[in-house]
Amino acid sequence: MKFKSINFTCQSCGAPLRFNPIANTLQCEFCSSKESIETSLETIQEYDLKNALNSLENSNTQEINKEVTCNKCAATFTMNPYSFSANCPYCDTPAIIDFVQEITPKSLLPFHISHKEAQEKFNKWLGSLWFAPSQLKKFVDGDEKLKGYYLPHWTYDADTTTYYQGQRGDIYYINVERETIVEGRRVRRTVKEPRIQWTPVSGYVNNSFDDVTIGASKTISRTILENLTPWHTEVLVPFNKKYIAGFDSQEYTVGLDNGFELAKIKMNRVIEQHIRRAIGGDQQQITNIETEYKNTSYKNVLFPIWTAKFRWKNRTYNYAINGQTGKIVGERPYSWLKIAILIGTLSSVVGGAMYIDQHPNFLKNSYHQLKR
Numbered sequence: 061m062k063f064k065s066i067n068f069t070c071q072s073c074g075a076p077l078r079f080n081p082i083a084n085t086l087q088c089e090f091c092s093s094k095e096s097i098e099t100s101l102e103t104i105q106e107y108d109l110k111n112a113l114n115s116l117e118n119s120n121t122q123e124i125n126k127e128v129t130c131n132k133c134a135a136t137f138t139m140n141p142y143s144f145s146a147n148c149p150y151c152d153t154p155a156i157i158d159f160v161q162e163i164t165p166k167s168l169l170p171f172h173i174s175h176k177e178a179q180e181k182f183n184k185w186l187g188s189l190w191f192a193p194s195q196l197k198k199f200v201d202g203d204e205k206l207k208g209y210y211l212p213h214w215t216y217d218a219d220t221t222t223y224y225q226g227q228r229g230d231i232y233y234i235n236v237e238r239e240t241i242v243e244g245r246r247v248r249r250t251v252k253e254p255r256i257q258w259t260p261v262s263g264y265v266n267n268s269f270d271d272v273t274i275g276a277s278k279t280i281s282r283t284i285l286e287n288l289t290p291w292h293t294e295v296l297v298p299f300n301k302k303y304i305a306g307f308d309s310q311e312y313t314v315g316l317d318n319g320f321e322l323a324k325i326k327m328n329r330v331i332e333q334h335i336r337r338a339i340g341g342d343q344q345q346i347t348n349i350e351t352e353y354k355n356t357s358y359k360n361v362l363f364p365i366w367t368a369k370f371r372w373k374n375r376t377y378n379y380a381i382n383g384q385t386g387k388i389v390g391e392r393p394y395s396w397l398k399i400a401i402l403i404g405t406l407s408s409v410v411g412g413a414m415y416i417d418q419h420p421n422f423l424k425n426s427y428h429q430l431k432r
């Protein structure tokens with residue numbers, strides 16, 4: 061499919077404008093002129109989920125071969141099938157084209173963290189990776205690898221009523237006679253031992269969910285997207301192409317229906333905690349849960365994310381930075397030499413090798429997070 065791109069042009073010198081996260085304006089990189097983005101008075105709307113699911117013609121997302129003609133240099137290039145904005149590979153001018161999916165983003169969180177800040181955060185994060193191989197730090201330097209994306213997310217609201225059945229466990233103590241040896245002699249003693257009494261329980265809990273966010277892109281792994289949360293959706297602004305000028309912006313590849321199924325999993329975790337509190341007692345067993353979802357609504361939004369990949373010993377590692385809050389999440393390789401030294405040091409002092417044996421997550425957990 062053929063597309064013609066648009067871009068924004070500097071009033072002073074005619075060069076292309078890009079969104080500047082620090083100034084929150086468009087800016088000319090040639091003469092530095094700024095052009096403010098008009099504040100929209102439009103309120104951010106929620107859309108009825110049931111209506112949307114019934115009227116969607118195609119729940120699958122369409123992968124379209126995009127032949128884009130650059131508005132600036134007239135060259136034609138192929139854009140990523142899910143992108144609707146990218147920079148022209150010939151003249152680097154932002155190229156923004158029309159949407160192809162049925163549901164378009166109506167709001168977004170503008171980038172707040174600049175490319176320079178993102179690079180600094182990454183370097184700091186790398187420096188804090190105590191286990192990372194020393195040469196890695198040199199190897200991944202170079203900011204051309206770091207790229208800014210506006211990635212699609214669904215947000216879901218729902219009021220839920222959940223019927224549950226289960227058991228409440230109350231601990232009580234009984235007196236038991238036990239034989240023990242005291243100073244070489246057999247002695248009978250009465251000791252208290254705990255028992256649990258289980259009582260069948262059932263009931264209802266009500267919950268209300270606002271903006272449960274689900275990543276709708278496969279450009280970054282779901283694990284990384286989840287770890288980039290929270291997103292402060294209370295400061296969403298109405299969609300405006302000026303915010304995406306210069307960034308790679310994408311449409312959803314996870315459908316509205318599949319996104320809601322993922323949102324239900326997140327909601328269920330909260331509902332289950334609520335049920336446990338409602339059951340009370342010392343222990344709880346939940347044997348049956350039936351949830352009704354009411355007043356369901358959704359939004360299709362774009363969230364700003366800086367991301368890059370690096371290769372180390374034939375493996376690719378990803379990291380990403382929340383472009384709103386600066387939170388960084390990434391995978392990292394481990395230096396086994398450094399770990400071996402650590403184990404040696406700990407075991408000579410406090411038997412730390414035991415600690416590592418018993419806590420394999422200490423080594424296996426490859427997600428390292430650093431909040432701003």
Ligand SMILES: [Zn+2]
Pocket residue numbers: 070071072073074075088089090091092093
């Ligand atoms: Zn200019």
Ligand SMILES: [Zn+2]
Pocket residue numbers: 130131132133134135148149150151152153
């Ligand atoms: Zn061009």
